[in-house]
Amino acid sequence: MRILQYLGRRAALVMALGVFIGLALPDLATVAKPLLAPTVIFMLTLAMTRTDASSLGRTSRRVGTNLIALLWLLVVTPCLFHFALTWMQVPEALAIPLLIWSGSPPLVTVPVIALIIGLDAAGALFLMIVSTFTFPFVLPGLLFWLTGLDVELGAGALTLRLGLMIAGCALVATVLRRKLGPSLLREKSALIDGIAVLLMLVFAVSVMDGVRAWLEKDPITVLLYTGAAFAASLALQLTGGLIFFWTDRENRLAIALCSGNRNMALFMAAAGSALGSEAFLFFAVAQFPIYILPVLLKPVYRFLSEKRLSPQTNQEKK
Template sequence: MITRFLASLGRRAPLILALGIFIGLALPDLAAFVRPLLTPSVFCMLVITMLRIDWPTVGGHMRSPARLTLSLGWVMILCPAVMALLVAPLDLPPGLKMAMVLYAAAPPLLTAPALALFAGLDGALALIVVVAAMFIYPVVLPPLAFALLGVNLAVGAIDLMLRLALLIGGAFGLAMLIRLRAGTPRIAELKHHLDGGLVVLMIIFAIATMDGIAARAIAEPAFVATFVAAVFAVNLGLQALTMLAFWRLDAIPRTTLGLVAGNRNLALLTAALGSAVDPDLFLYFAIGQLPIYLLPMLLLPVYRWLTRPRTMAS
């Protein structure tokens, strides 16, 4: 029964994720219960994602270091620089402007490869960019934030990099062990079950991050509405800009890079900065989950249209 349930979730992943975000808003009391599961859930999501990746395809992408370098430069340096230029003249709360730039400077979401798989895009390319960005992020962020925002970030780069190495390396090792024991054909048979497990883990994550958001929306509706509009604009804007920047690539890789650039892991940034960050950054992080959970379903027809084979007119 459980395996059938997970398979059903996996087949309907985008829709379930879109509904799941509202569980966190409607049941904020669950946040305290599931909060200790945040780190384990991220680890498990990474393990499942690595199980679902086509590793021979990953090797193929690694043979194009120029494309990977260009992708990382765009995602980690040019995106926040462009965002800083765009928000500078806008009449927005200072905390929101800072959050928008720091969001664009954050590494891509850990579950971006899973989102790419759900959307029928290139999960291997997404994984490479995500993992590489994670490792360069602690070195790139402090000087970039100071240059763009005048903010001096006291981030323990070496400690953060070690934690990331343990997280990613441990997940990779466990995924390869499972693949070795189960075999590639068996993993392929269980793809919908694995996707269902990802959905459950992402819903757990969403419930925890929505803690207190509904109450603040009631107390400050106009202020929170501004943040809601901003998170959708930034997510969609980064996706569109990235697809334009990589227009010469084939449809699937450029759309994959767009998805990766639009969905960022602000949780890692807020944890690294701690109490030194404007409280509005935490609000932005929580509300920023809305497009991450809603857009995969809403944009599925768009992704399919963008990546469908084009026929030449005779």
């Protein structure tokens, strides 16, 4: 128990270690790979359990802001990336996975990351759920229009599978919240966060499967793709925070976090056979900013979130 509580309090640092463990121990990464799907389900359930239902309700009522944020995440950012990548003459082998990444929904684990860096998870959770259901109907057509890449995701079947997963996690989380109660959840928050971090550690190790071989074979390409992943994540977190300056701080920071942490795995699982091996390499190295940036950006997000909203702004949110 104490170990889990310690992990919860040192969550950002422990997360960063995960990807390096996966690189250093490639056999462990191979063994852990079958745990990818169940790990995601457990992490989402824990994030939903820790998220306050009233905060989620308030977030869902911001219809205008939510629609604009959805457009930003799924339409505007891939279009901006396409124009930027074309202007910079980035090779297609890297440009295509970057474009797919920029049009993907936020990570399923983004509410966990929000909790770890000290943000309210409700906004991140809401945007993740809505974007995840929407992107199968948007990204394939957008990719075809921008690049001519014809990919069929099977939007209906994919949405149904995602819906069942999210509904199942929500049901279990609701039961847990009612059984434990708000006071016990607050008291055990470090323990719950520790379990979530342990699950993210397993995920980080498992997703590194095959990266060590790439690194030994072509280190320059791996470093290039890793640098591109960091640059893309930082650029979108900064831009997302700046563009939504007009909304409240809580919402703005959630949008910024969602902007730079994308779930490319859903696209890769549904249509990865239509892509080259470079896309899978980018998907793997894109985990580096996901796991390393929280430890670097946590003080920044904490500083920004600690500037409390005025009573008038709080009243407007209600």
